[in-house]
Amino acid sequence: MNYMEFNDSLSASMDDFGDNTQDLEIPDQLPMMAVRDVVVFNYMIIPLFVGRPGSIEAVNEAMNGNKLLMLVTQKDATKDDPDPEDLYRVGMVSMIMRTLKLPDGRLKVLVQALSKARIRDILQKEPHYRVEIDLIEEPEVEEITVEIEALMRTVREQTEKIMSLRGILSSDLMMIINNIEEPGRLADLVGSNLRLKIAESQQILETVDPVERLRLVADLLHKELEVSTVQAKIQSDAKEEMSRSQREYFLREQLQALKRELGDEDAYSQEIDELRKKIKKKKMPKYAKKEAKKQLARLEMMHPDASEATIIRTYLDWILDLPWSKSSRDRLDLKMAAKVLDEDHYGLDKVKERILEYLAVRKLNKATKGPILCFVGPPGVGKTSLGQAIAKAMNRKFYRLSLGGMRDEAEIRGHRRTYIGALPGRILQGLKNVGTNNPVFMMDEIDKIGADYRGDPSSALLEVLDPEQNSTFSDHYLNLPFDLSRVMFITTANMSDTIPGPLMDRMEVIRLSGYTLEEKMVIAKKYLLPRQIIENGIKPSYIRLDDQTMELIISHYTHEAGVRGLERELGKICRKIARRVAEGGKGPYKISKNTISKYLGPPKFLPEAELDTLAQPGLVVGLAWTEVGGELLHIETSIVPGKGRLTLTGHLGDVMKESAQAALTYCRSRCADLGVKPEYFDKIDIHIHVPAGAIPKDGPSAGITMATALYSAIAGKSVKKGLAMTGEVTLRGRVLPIGGLKEKALAALRAGIKHVIIPEENQKDLVEIPQELRKKITFHPVKNMDQVIEIALGKIKKLRRKRKAAGESRQAAA
Ligand SMILES: Nc1ncnc2c1ncn2[C@@H]1O[C@H](COP(=O)(O)OP(=O)(O)OP(=O)(O)O)[C@@H](O)[C@H]1O
Numbered sequence: 001m002n003y004m005e006f007n008d009s010l011s012a013s014m015d016d017f018g019d020n021t022q023d024l025e026i027p028d029q030l031p032m033m034a035v036r037d038v039v040v041f042n043y044m045i046i047p048l049f050v051g052r053p054g055s056i057e058a059v060n061e062a063m064n065g066n067k068l069l070m071l072v073t074q075k076d077a078t079k080d081d082p083d084p085e086d087l088y089r090v091g092m093v094s095m096i097m098r099t100l101k102l103p104d105g106r107l108k109v110l111v112q113a114l115s116k117a118r119i120r121d122i123l124q125k126e127p128h129y130r131v132e133i134d135l136i137e138e139p140e141v142e143e144i145t146v147e148i149e150a151l152m153r154t155v156r157e158q159t160e161k162i163m164s165l166r167g168i169l170s171s172d173l174m175m176i177i178n179n180i181e182e183p184g185r186l187a188d189l190v191g192s193n194l195r196l197k198i199a200e201s202q203q204i205l206e207t208v209d210p211v212e213r214l215r216l217v218a219d220l221l222h223k224e225l226e227v228s229t230v231q232a233k234i235q236s237d238a239k240e241e242m243s244r245s246q247r248e249y250f251l252r253e254q255l256q257a258l259k260r261e262l263g264d265e266d267a268y269s270q271e272i273d274e275l276r277k278k279i280k281k282k283k284m285p286k287y288a289k290k291e292a293k294k295q296l297a298r299l300e301m302m303h304p305d306a307s308e309a310t311i312i313r314t315y316l317d318w319i320l321d322l323p324w325s326k327s328s329r330d331r332l333d334l335k336m337a338a339k340v341l342d343e344d345h346y347g348l349d350k351v352k353e354r355i356l357e358y359l360a361v362r363k364l365n366k367a368t369k370g371p372i373l374c375f376v377g378p379p380g381v382g383k384t385s386l387g388q389a390i391a392k393a394m395n396r397k398f399y400r401l402s403l404g405g406m407r408d409e410a411e412i413r414g415h416r417r418t419y420i421g422a423l424p425g426r427i428l429q430g431l432k433n434v435g436t437n438n439p440v441f442m443m444d445e446i447d448k449i450g451a452d453y454r455g456d457p458s459s460a461l462l463e464v465l466d467p468e469q470n471s472t473f474s475d476h477y478l479n480l481p482f483d484l485s486r487v488m489f490i491t492t493a494n495m496s497d498t499i500p501g502p503l504m505d506r507m508e509v510i511r512l513s514g515y516t517l518e519e520k521m522v523i524a525k526k527y528l529l530p531r532q533i534i535e536n537g538i539k540p541s542y543i544r545l546d547d548q549t550m551e552l553i554i555s556h557y558t559h560e561a562g563v564r565g566l567e568r569e570l571g572k573i574c575r576k577i578a579r580r581v582a583e584g585g586k587g588p589y590k591i592s593k594n595t596i597s598k599y600l601g602p603p604k605f606l607p608e609a610e611l612d613t614l615a616q617p618g619l620v621v622g623l624a625w626t627e628v629g630g631e632l633l634h635i636e637t638s639i640v641p642g643k644g645r646l647t648l649t650g651h652l653g654d655v656m657k658e659s660a661q662a663a664l665t666y667c668r669s670r671c672a673d674l675g676v677k678p679e680y681f682d683k684i685d686i687h688i689h690v691p692a693g694a695i696p697k698d699g700p701s702a703g704i705t706m707a708t709a710l711y712s713a714i715a716g717k718s719v720k721k722g723l724a725m726t727g728e729v730t731l732r733g734r735v736l737p738i739g740g741l742k743e744k745a746l747a748a749l750r751a752g753i754k755h756v757i758i759p760e761e762n763q764k765d766l767v768e769i770p771q772e773l774r775k776k777i778t779f780h781p782v783k784n785m786d787q788v789i790e791i792a793l794g795k796i797k798k799l800r801r802k803r804k805a806a807g808e809s810r811q812a813a814a
Contacts, residue, residue: 039201057128184210284324337393369467377512378629380562391440404445412460414477447493514561556603561629618713622705625740630747642685650690663707703729725757733785737761
């Protein structure tokens, strides 16, 4: 029942019946009718449609008697034949005011509620319910207190709010509500109009006390108000959304119309036309053109502002920007190329020769798929700049990509277009950048490439670098094969060990080792200093730097295989001079042994020989080969009374630890030479330490160094001054070959070392060592440890004698 019915019925009750019903006697036994979906309240006049046979019987009996009928609500509306327990016990005694037979056999009955009553007993169920009842009198409210008044006002206000939120506010109903002075009536009127659940309505009905009832209604109103507020908000939001998109649509239509009016008709179709022309003009493979046209057709069908349209536009831009067929013309003039290479780089003869061979083959057979060159060497030896020089010599564009730390395959291959913000991989980005499809493409630090859950970039690189596969390189974003076979790939690495095997297979390694002092001198004078002079805006005449000073800078201010640090130091000097000139100085400024510290501060490195820390038993200098070139490796051994323990410190790797064990076993096998009994080793603790403890060290090449250090410590004799060594040792004392001889020799030279012990099998590598270096260092090839000991410590027999004498004098002293 809605409020309109209520409204009508209320006025009907006032007009037609007034208080006539007041005098009516209500018997305590009445026919009863169950009603569904509605709870009848006091004073209500309500039309009911009666169809169930039992109900029709009950109405008929009432009509035959005093027209009174007990109405109770069914708990479950779906039950056609409710049992007594399906019925609420409190209901309304009502009077039938009018009945009307409907053509379908049902009755329409208009009833007026007279009094609340509780069923005491059910007398009969068939053919219709008949019940015994107790009337429930409505208690009188003696005084309308302030609290009740406030409650009534709240209920009125809240009712008004809910009705207005629901859009069904009626001034008539509000007038009636505002005029009701009795709390109970107000509760019934509002409660019956709230669209409550049946159980809640019944709860109101069963609450006898009028004030309590009103309070309950107030609570329910409060709840209802909250729900209605949220509901109204949801509706208005939805409406707003609708109207906004409608407004946008109309505005866009208007904009299009305005554009048409103004003559710059349809910018969108113009854009499409332009793209179409570009695709037609652009030289690209048929499959690429086909795909571009297909995407353009899709774009045409779309709304220009759709997000998908932006993705297609970016994709088309990429297709149009890629150098599908644009190449630079190769310069294959070998003389010219040799000149360019010499101009930019000193030395590196072998490398230059290999590059010229490469160019020669290209000249004779343009279709050749040359190998990928991989420059391996320490930092700052010119790997990158050599790549640039090759590009210059061949008249190609140059692009450099650093692979260091790259872990995501998508960096090489790109993301699929379905990703938001997807882009092609770095290879295609590089090609777009240079604008030709045959640049010199340098990939730096290929040894530092990583792999994790995002994929393995090295497997993607395989496809890029393999001449058999790279003519159909597929980038995830582009999703079309792109021919990379004309690109000249060059890779660089500091160490070749960490390059993944399959990659290594596809490349030709060219080693660039560190520079000797003499080479550095020439590079500094011919290339680095002139470049720094120009970069700092000064003139060559401002600066006087003699050879002696340059040598000092190299040996005391830098400690590196390459020349990057040297260039930085020279840059520092030029900067300081630039400042003086800018401040009005005239120069020339002489940089000498005495003034150098003014420019560069105190020396940063002292050559190791100058340190003179080497003349102690147990201290030996080894040579190591690291990423940054050759390095000296100091090994310290100390022996103390103990229980035969061997302690190794200095962040040593497993291989190096095993070398130490082998060294110890070697020394144990030489007890006689050392003049000690085998038990001696059970009474001492040996500690081998390799300083610079924070730097990890590994590899077998320190084997002979450790064995010598241990031998020297046990023998109590220092090794020869200015001696360094490298070689792997076996348990039987054989010396095995090592790698990186040139780098190690250069490091020894930098440190002022004069003698180097090397494995005999490495003797063949000596040819690679520059002549002037071989003049300064004596290399001692050895086959076994005994030879090492003889060179480092002197004749073994003499040693034994000495050791014995020392033991005797100790005994005598004791
Ligand atoms: N033989 C040389 N002749 C002239 N200049 C050189 C020579 N070798 C290196 N240089 C200069 O040294 C600087 C450093 O070289 P570059 O950047 O090519 O080193 P790199 O070997 O690529 O190092 P990294 O492994 O750290 O990338 C460059 O300015 C380069 O011109």
